Amino acid sequence: MFITPNFTLEEMTFSLAAAHNAIPNDPSPEAMANLRLLCGVLEEVRALIDSPIQITSGFRNETVNQLVGGVPNSAHCLGLAADMCVKTMTPRQLAECIRDSSIVFDQLILEFDSWVHLAISCDNPRRQVMTVRKGTGHLPGLQ
Structure with a gap:
C-alpha cells in the first residue's frame, strides 16, 4: 500500500x-x-x-525499538522518524543538503557517517542538527 506516491507502508x-x-x-x-x-x-x-531514497528504518513499535537498541522516546515509535540513504550521494552530503534546504524537520542526525535520521514534529520543529560518531556521542552540527 502506498502512503504517498513514492513510499509504501511496507518499506516504512x-x-x-x-x-x-x-x-x-x-x-x-x-x-x-x-x-x-x-x-x-x-x-x-x-x-x-532528485533521487530515490532507501529507508533503512521507519516505524518501530516499542518491542522492535527495544530489540534494535533504540532510545525509549524514539520518534520512530510514533511514526515520526526515518533513517535513510541514497545511492547518489554520501550520508553527509544528504544531511547537508537537507540542512541547507527549507524542508521543515525536528531532528536531522548524521549517524556514524552511514545513514541520515530525519524526524519531524507535529508541534514546534526544532531544526536540530547533530552528528553521532562511535565513541563520541552527540555532537552539534555536521562537523
Whole structure:
C-alpha cells in the first residue's frame, strides 16, 4: 500500500530484527497518521535531491525499538522518524543538503557517517542538527 506516491507502508514498517524474531510491527492509527506526514516530508527530500531514497528504518513499535537498541522516546515509535540513504550521494552530503534546504524537520542526525535520521514534529520543529560518531556521542552540527 502506498502512503504517498513514492513510499509504501511496507518499506516504512519493515524491520529485519522484527522479521527474524517474528514480531509484528504494525502502526497504530495515530502512528499511521504520523507516517503520512513523515512520508510527505520524505517526498520533499526526494524532490530536493532528485533521487530515490532507501529507508533503512521507519516505524518501530516499542518491542522492535527495544530489540534494535533504540532510545525509549524514539520518534520512530510514533511514526515520526526515518533513517535513510541514497545511492547518489554520501550520508553527509544528504544531511547537508537537507540542512541547507527549507524542508521543515525536528531532528536531522548524521549517524556514524552511514545513514541520515530525519524526524519531524507535529508541534514546534526544532531544526536540530547533530552528528553521532562511535565513541563520541552527540555532537552539534555536521562537523
